[in-house]
Amino acid sequence: MLVYIILINIVSFLIMVIDKRKAKMHKWRIAEKRIWVLAIIGGALGATVGMHLFRHKTKHKLFFIGLPFLMFLQIGLLIYWKISLS
Template sequence: MPNYIYWICYLIIINFIAVILTAADKHNAKKHLWRVPENTLLLIAALGGSPAMLLTMYAIRHKTRHKKFMFGIPMIITMQVCFVYYLFFR
């Protein structure tokens, strides 16, 4: 099995986790329950879950007023795209 299959599986899993954590944080915010720490959300984004997290944030309107997320997540995506570009086309 080629190595890139493992990376694809990893990205699918980390993006799924990003969606679940973002939706859970929105749900818990509405119910005044324990929230997912912002640093945890940003870490999951940095580990590869940023595309799904950004789409989920827009879809459920969660964290869209926080500059840390509205500028941070696109910045993370940009850095990830640059990193992948560097790996493949250096």
């Protein structure tokens, strides 16, 4: 589980980096739907860090509010899961 969480967040972070570079070069972009799918399946932390670090999609209220909310929700669920296993 830990390996999955690490990998999905790395992928989500890299997707934000790649999409920002493509935006600057006016090239084909990564669909917002794809970014949301990665965030929902566990990559919200990576997507949120990428969003803030590269100032990408910060003007989109849904991303600016939704990704951090999803990130905190996922962290809370992980903590709950870890405590319930103990």
